[in-house]
Amino acid sequence: MHKRVRTAVFPVAGLGTRFLPATKAMPKEMLTVVDRPLIQYAVDEAREAGIEHFVFVTGRNKSVIEDHFDRQFELETTLELRGKTQALEELRKDLPSAGRTSFTRQQEPLGLGHAVWCARELVGDQPFALLLPDMIFKNKPGVLKQMMEAYEVLGGNVIAVEEVNPAEVSSYGIVGRGEGPDSGFAITTMVEKPKPADAPSNLMISGRYIIQPEIFSLLAEGVRGAGGEIQITDAMQTLLKSQKFSGVKYEGRVFDCGSKIGFLTANVAFALDRDDIRDGFLEELKKLKIDINH
Numbered sequence: 001m002h003k004r005v006r007t008a009v010f011p012v013a014g015l016g017t018r019f020l021p022a023t024k025a026m027p028k029e030m031l032t033v034v035d036r037p038l039i040q041y042a043v044d045e046a047r048e049a050g051i052e053h054f055v056f057v058t059g060r061n062k063s064v065i066e067d068h069f070d071r072q073f074e075l076e077t078t079l080e081l082r083g084k085t086q087a088l089e090e091l092r093k094d095l096p097s098a099g100r101t102s103f104t105r106q107q108e109p110l111g112l113g114h115a116v117w118c119a120r121e122l123v124g125d126q127p128f129a130l131l132l133p134d135m136i137f138k139n140k141p142g143v144l145k146q147m148m149e150a151y152e153v154l155g156g157n158v159i160a161v162e163e164v165n166p167a168e169v170s171s172y173g174i175v176g177r178g179e180g181p182d183s184g185f186a187i188t189t190m191v192e193k194p195k196p197a198d199a200p201s202n203l204m205i206s207g208r209y210i211i212q213p214e215i216f217s218l219l220a221e222g223v224r225g226a227g228g229e230i231q232i233t234d235a236m237q238t239l240l241k242s243q244k245f246s247g248v249k250y251e252g253r254v255f256d257c258g259s260k261i262g263f264l265t266a267n268v269a270f271a272l273d274r275d276d277i278r279d280g281f282l283e284e285l286k287k288l289k290i291d292i293n294h
């Protein structure tokens with residue numbers, strides 16, 4: 001039996017410079033895909049996978065995320081008075097139960113690895129899930145749930161991957177693939193933002209991880225990697241010398257909502273999946289007379 005994963009870490013302290021000026025005063029993780037903020041998709045995915053403790057690593061300007069995961073009595077009373085029971089139920093359903101969220105701050109945006117290290121006291125000595133909220137999926141069951149199934153069998157560390165165009169490997173963390181099926185294969189190496197010629201494969205790390213707590217002492221060393229940032233991929237590559245890492249290559253694709261094109265694509269894809277929006281949205285798109293071949 002492998003130690004159960006009950007805590008998830010959500011790093012939400014990045015500056016979101018690719019989305020300025022939208023992210024000047026508002027966190028990137030509160031940008032909406034249709035009518036839900038990005039962070040809500042990640043939290044929903046974690047809850048579906050059985051996560052019980054939600055740790056947010058926030059920064060300045062991010063207190064609205066804390067408010068989002070709290071009751072809003074004025075709003076709830078108004079909805080109740082207006083008889084909007086369904087909207088009220090939806091709001092309440094989105095909330096993790098009381099006492100299940102924790103918030104800490106990354107005082108300087110020194111990189112994803114540093115943000116994760118900031119969660120060490122809240123996570124403690126147990127394996128944890130790590131979800132980057134700007135990467136979202138439409139998969140059912142969710143990607144983290146699929147990874148939990150692999151973890152229950154394989155233990156160790158688990159990383160979700162998907163194929164990217166070989167020309168794009170230098171934008172992502174890339175893994176080397178060893179033996180095993182898509183539902184759980186051996187990872188042989190990991191490298192952050194490699195040049196295409198140095199990439200061990202075209203399998204990108206797509207923002208979902210299950211990691212053992214030994215990562216924290218490696219992150220504590222504060223080694224700077226690609227872009228001068230403390231990179232989680234570098235610490236994982238060191239941990240690979242002493243621990244097992246498995247890859248899960250899920251069906252479907254990630255929407256990288258940290259980039260404008262990924263974000264816009266996600267809005268279209270998620271809107272077309274919604275029964276209450278699809279037909280009206282398609283009508284409006286037709287009126288734009290888009291010729292997608294040009």
Ligand code: UTP
Pocket residue numbers: 011012013014015016017018019028057106108109110111112114115132133134258
């Ligand atoms: P990104 O690499 O997308 O960086 O972070 P960013 O700063 O948010 O955005 P750009 O590149 O400036 O547009 C991936 C995830 O890691 C978090 C971000 O909040 C995001 O969820 N992160 C990144 C931190 O929490 N701290 C950091 O120092 C860097």
